Amino acid sequence: MVIIYRSNTGFTQEYAEMLGKAEHLTVLPAGEAEGKAGPGEPVFYMGPLTAGHIAGIDKAVKRYDVRGVCGVGMSPPSQQVLDTMSKANYVHGAPIFYLQGGWSPEKVDWFKRRMVSMVTKSTREALRGKGHRRTPAEEAQYQMLLKGGSFVAFENLRSIRIWLQSQG
């Protein structure tokens, strides 16, 4: 299995590299994978979520034998996030995973910042309204939405690692 990823602001890249190192797998950015990974190559594909879509997934499915998929977004992980993502990014026979990456407003153009700001407005307002009743997890999410931040952590890779190990 080869890990192929796309990353716009670096969070998916961090996860892909940590995962490759831990599982002794080759890690290739999608742009460099052509020529290095053959058409039928078994691939674990990782990409950032953009308006619910895992960037680059369609191309990866056309080119490789995608055995597993992972979307990296800014929302805290939950069953609902996973279900919504699974429906919008279905790949036949491939399990789908979700990882919380982060938000880097300074690395995206103003239009994308604006888009994200609009989409996250109600969440920010709800969290602001909670004031000092925000839990530590909610506080971390609130600060990330306001200023940017990273939730990348090696422990988050646990279920993906277990699945990869089961692939032999």
Ligand SMILES: Cc1cc2nc3c(=O)[nH]c(=O)nc-3n(C[C@H](O)[C@H](O)[C@H](O)COP(=O)(O)O)c2cc1C
């Ligand atoms: C235009 C745009 C749309 C996004 N849409 C989503 C989304 O639908 N769901 C989500 O959880 N995160 C969304 N995000 C946040 C990114 O997925 C998140 O920052 C991710 O960690 C980026 O990964 P990367 O650093 O590998 O590019 C969006 C970001 C941008 C710029």
